Amino acid sequence: MNNEMPPQVVRQQEIGKLRPNANPLVAHKFGADPYALVHNNRVYLYMTSDKLEYDPDQNPQKNSYQSINKITVISSEDLMNWTDHGEIKVAGPEGAATWASQSWAPAAAHCKINGEDRFYLYFANNASGIGALSAPTPTGPWSDPIGKELVTRETPGVEDVTWLFDPAVLVDDDNQAYLYFGGGVPKGKPEKPDTARVMRLGADMVSVEGKAEVIPAPFMFENSGIHKYNNIYYYTYCSNFFQVERDEDSPPPGEIAYMTSMHPMGPWTYQGTILKNPGHFFGIGGNNHHAIFPLGDQWYIAYHAQTLCQAMDIPEGYRSTHLNLVEYEEGSGRIKSIQADYAGVEQLKPLNPFHRVSGSTIGWSAGVTTHDMQEENDQGQSVNQNTVVSQLHAGSWIALSRVDFGEQGAAGFTAWLRSQAGPGVLELRLDSVEGDLIGTVQIPASEDGPEWTEGWTSITGAEHVHDLYLVLKSPDNHPNSNPCILLQQWTFEKA
Template identity: 45%
Template sequence: MQVFETQTMEEMFEGLKISPAYKKYSEHNPVMIQRYGADPYALVYEGRVYLYMTGDDPVFDEKGDAKENTYSNINTINVVSSEDLVNWTDHGTIYAASVTGAAKWGANSWAPAAAYKNIDGKDKFFLYFANNGNGIAVLTADSPVGPFTDPINGPLISRETPNCAEVTWLFDPAVLMDDDGNAYLYVGGGVPSPEKASNPGTARVVKLGEDMISLDGDPLPIENVAYLFEDSGINKIGDKYYYSYCSNFSMTPEAEKERGFEQGEIITLVSDSPMGPFEHFSPVLKNPEVFFGLGGNNHHCMFEFKDQWYITYHSRILEKEKGYLGGYRSTNIDVLEIKDNAPAVSKGTKTGVKQVSYLNPYDEVSAVTMSNSSGIDTVQYGEEAIKCGSGDMVVTGISDGSWISVTGADFGNSDPFEISLKYKSRGTGAVRVSLDSPEGDVLAYIPIEDTDNEIEDTFVALEKRPGGVHDIFFTFVGKDYDLITWRFIK
């Protein structure tokens, strides 16, 4: 156990200015603060929800003002996961496209969709994404966080694919794993011309091959998708199939009244078959502008987790809080109401969803598992993650007053007496561990020494022994050190 003077640690934090929070401590949206993530898609696997997101990356001019997001520089996919929908583990940034990515033939990686399938006795993971508006790529991995590789070294769907050359925007994939083991891919969007705005005819569906990286037949049009804009979604609820999409921005007030939905809203269609025919069903989520005052494209994914349905979507609330507007999106999750075994309605909120299980503070917790943070960054850790972009991550970019937190840690009736912090350092500093806020009851002060970037696992006695359920905050002074894991010891 390391010995230090408590008073010295306390003095290091006196008068410390806490880095501002971009969401309230009680808010769960957006799910990720340390970077942007758009077009979210959810994969549920072994008791965790994995979110895959377009890697929005702000570009600034010489004055430091954010340029408008053109999406042209996006070639990565962010991935995070959670078992409680509140504390999210950062798994990094998948290098998906361009010369630095897995799909070197493609320029961009937009709007990912993910699935897994047991093939030859082993679970395999598949990540589909759009090469801008001109085709669909597929990557594979043995883990939901990668490393991902390109198994076909080219597009799965391109403009040479039958029935796809005329699709205005050949993008925004969604994938359905049906109960019988068959899989289907849904793509498309865009309005070919103003006179076709009410029925663009640009949605497609195709059955995937058994290997999930080939097509079993030609893509077919999905008929009568009223005022289609983009953003395919697909879900099976009960014995019905629900195709969902974002309506376009050519709707007149008269059309909105006639059709019963608004422009930029998420709409569902229903069918008895995964390939249709589909019929109009119901709107489920209005444009984020309705809830947050800033709009844009509306991109979603509906998913079920622990017997509750949710909808994940993006908004612009993070960039608004940061004080610049360039169309950079961040991911939210809210409850999706189900009525009569069908998707009904959802409401966008900053509060987000309730925590579905408590975090165990006696497990070794990755430091990049966070419900909130400010003034920090995360970076790949280890040869594999550095090469591929996703995998193990550490908290870095630490400075005076920066912090991270987890929500709902259950100490139970145990009597923890120590905390272990695993870190590596090129500088010095300290970490204050507190309950429920950065200035809350202090559990421990942990000194950070220069380890020449070697890993140090330090153990510090607790000043206060917590019980029950609490949020835990880690507040930092100093710089040039990275946090790897932490755990309480009882």
């Protein structure tokens, strides 16, 4: 980990996700090609880990996508405050799938195998095939149960698919699962590429059965999506960018289109488009990638756009995930046109501060990064799952949206943290960076050793619902110090 400290600042500024907006979902890192898995009333988003690439002079350059071998996971139960679960090491020598070189555009599913919960992650090894990982929880630890690609050029029915990538998965009501994938445009066939596929998954979720069937998606390009609503199956995809004549019933370039069927393998009927290209809404285009999912009694679409990339004023190609509402027409079941924006969706419920909250849970932030930290047991052995922490420097802050302290309020606050430099002060404020001060945690200068310490402060003036700000500052008696802390988790005590 790089422990070099940035210049002393009074207060760092937020960028990308600006209060009170909900989009993009996070601004401390990128995340592309989102796929949603809802489990226990919480949505987990699995995203391609876009990372900045640099030229020899260390200037950011356009994303080449060639070095991506990890998948980022974030989750939320309120759709405003997102917990960063870090990165899944998927491809390469250090990944779960050592045979793979890349991990693009993940898809995830949950089912019970022999009475036990199992979670499955499907990913594209560039455009040459699709792999599968398995885990006992939505966040891991992940392993490769078959040690090879699940879908290859030898899989029946995929011989003519240009790009074997962008998986989507549906576990139907009868527990039969289906895998959707494919993309690309054969030469001379922009109107009818016939490169989308669907096939049955085996009961083990890591084998395929039978032959892949063609989904005749007009102007197909990439990004298969699948969901079921009122017993109708919706296959969604991104249309291609070829500049050819299109009639009014064809999807325009780079939009999310959809088809419907009464069976998960078709036949399919083309219905139209539902989401225009990101350039229409945000002034910066690129590819269009999405997933549709329900949470509570509402449906949502996760999609990516280069809004954070644009706000950072860096070369193009780095994508961030957004959310907006999905609505259906009564009777017909047609999906209404979706409006993408920075405002995003409403927070579903307040955040409960009286249980332990991960330090990597963020509504808005400034100057904050997150890190995966491999923890060790008492014998000095590494454990399988990472602890993900937030790193704050002087002037950095994290804001949590709509924290409910209740009528009686809070009496105390405990943070599990590790000082990397200091001393420092973690201020707790309400509703803004300079809002009412409700408590202060004094942080001593860093000491040798990897132990987490408990910082505590009494709390006054925190009742009812407020935004909560965690602000790291230098102590008044050490104005030139440059504190840096790792925040693992925190909780409040009831009054």
